[in-house]
Amino acid sequence: MSRGTTTHRTISYASSGVDIDAGDRAVEALKPSIRKTARPEVVGGIGGFAGLFALDVEKYRRPLLASSTDGVGTKLVIAQKLDIHDTVGIDLVAMVVDDLVVCGAEPLFLLDYIATGQVVPERIADIGAGIADGCRYAGCSLIGGEIAEHPGVMKADDYDISATGVGVVEADELLGPDRVKPGDVAIAMRASGLHSNGFSLVREALFGVGKMDLGTVVPEFATAEHSQRTLGEELLTPTHIYAKDCLELAKECDVHAFAHITGGGIAGNLVRSIPDGLSVAVDRSTWTPNPVFDVVQHTGGIGDEEMERTFNMGVGMVAVVAPDQVDRSLAVLTARHVEAWTIGEVAEGEDGVKLTGSYRKAD
Numbered sequence: 001m002s003r004g005t006t007t008h009r010t011i012s013y014a015s016s017g018v019d020i021d022a023g024d025r026a027v028e029a030l031k032p033s034i035r036k037t038a039r040p041e042v043v044g045g046i047g048g049f050a051g052l053f054a055l056d057v058e059k060y061r062r063p064l065l066a067s068s069t070d071g072v073g074t075k076l077v078i079a080q081k082l083d084i085h086d087t088v089g090i091d092l093v094a095m096v097v098d099d100l101v102v103c104g105a106e107p108l109f110l111l112d113y114i115a116t117g118q119v120v121p122e123r124i125a126d127i128g129a130g131i132a133d134g135c136r137y138a139g140c141s142l143i144g145g146e147i148a149e150h151p152g153v154m155k156a157d158d159y160d161i162s163a164t165g166v167g168v169v170e171a172d173e174l175l176g177p178d179r180v181k182p183g184d185v186a187i188a189m190r191a192s193g194l195h196s197n198g199f200s201l202v203r204e205a206l207f208g209v210g211k212m213d214l215g216t217v218v219p220e221f222a223t224a225e226h227s228q229r230t231l232g233e234e235l236l237t238p239t240h241i242y243a244k245d246c247l248e249l250a251k252e253c254d255v256h257a258f259a260h261i262t263g264g265g266i267a268g269n270l271v272r273s274i275p276d277g278l279s280v281a282v283d284r285s286t287w288t289p290n291p292v293f294d295v296v297q298h299t300g301g302i303g304d305e306e307m308e309r310t311f312n313m314g315v316g317m318v319a320v321v322a323p324d325q326v327d328r329s330l331a332v333l334t335a336r337h338v339e340a341w342t343i344g345e346v347a348e349g350e351d352g353v354k355l356t357g358s359y360r361k362a363d
Helices: 021-034 075-082 088-103 121-138 200-207 229-234 243-252 263-274 291-300 306-312 324-336
Strands: 063-071 106-116 140-148 159-170 184-191 257-258 278-283 315-321 340-348 352-358
Touching: 021 121, 021 140, 063 088, 075 088, 075 159, 075 200, 075 229, 088 106, 088 121, 088 159, 088 243, 088 257, 106 121, 106 243, 106 263, 121 159, 121 243, 184 324, 200 229, 200 291, 243 257, 243 315, 243 324, 257 263, 263 278, 263 306, 263 315, 263 352, 278 291, 315 324, 315 340, 324 340
Parallel strands: 106 140, 278 352
Antiparallel strands: 063 159, 106 159, 184 315, 184 340, 257 315, 278 340
């Protein structure tokens, strides 16, 4: 049986599309950003086969390790079209660490994974700088990762990113549904925008149905700082990282639970922090969603129910606190420049989360 015609052409890993030297340059370009995230517990540096972190076990009575993994999703398409890559890393960190902090865990370290059709060191450095920024905002270290080149599987300029994070919480300080009681109050924390969920629907609504352009200046997006804000700028707004805010709130106040509002919306995520036999009626009249939600809904002709189950609608995190801790909790968050307000109360009776009232109209 013939195994093919022998030729004199010499092939290599580089000729098949994988440039090891480019990968090495990308790692070198990332090192300065990574060093800025180092906590005292980090052992060694980048370049080993595993990231090392020396957990100070004497600091804890009974430490529980918490772990979370996530990605950014199709928001990356917007970054790739605009050739802006230094913000999606912040989104990536937010998706991981704000899941960790829900149980009261302090994020300790993160490992990332970047897959791309072609390694361009400058682009990888931008992505990595965003991840490092996110880690600094969250107070955790970036201790390792992987850059994978996938020629023939991904287009040269395409990439995907994911990360896994680890945190720690004292066993007797673990937050969650078991602590929630009737009379507890739900406090919302303002989202910076769409965050990193629902972008497949966003792209269909704005670019498929609406035929909009990323460079279009949208009047609704104007701010005091930016009177000419484009659609692309709004869509790439980084996800707010709540980790330090939540940890400080839990330290200063009697917090019983948190809920990170991601895919599934407010009801779909808050219900995960409410025990069976209890419910919360979320009063939508207490806030006005960010303008981007109205633009997406009306441009795409999306129904209210679909909006609610896909997007955060302006709420990125919810804290469930003891009733006598509401004023103090709001003060702590305000001092940290987090817009917060009460949205409902935990009650006995029918299980679940109900959305009541209508959103407040913008002034």
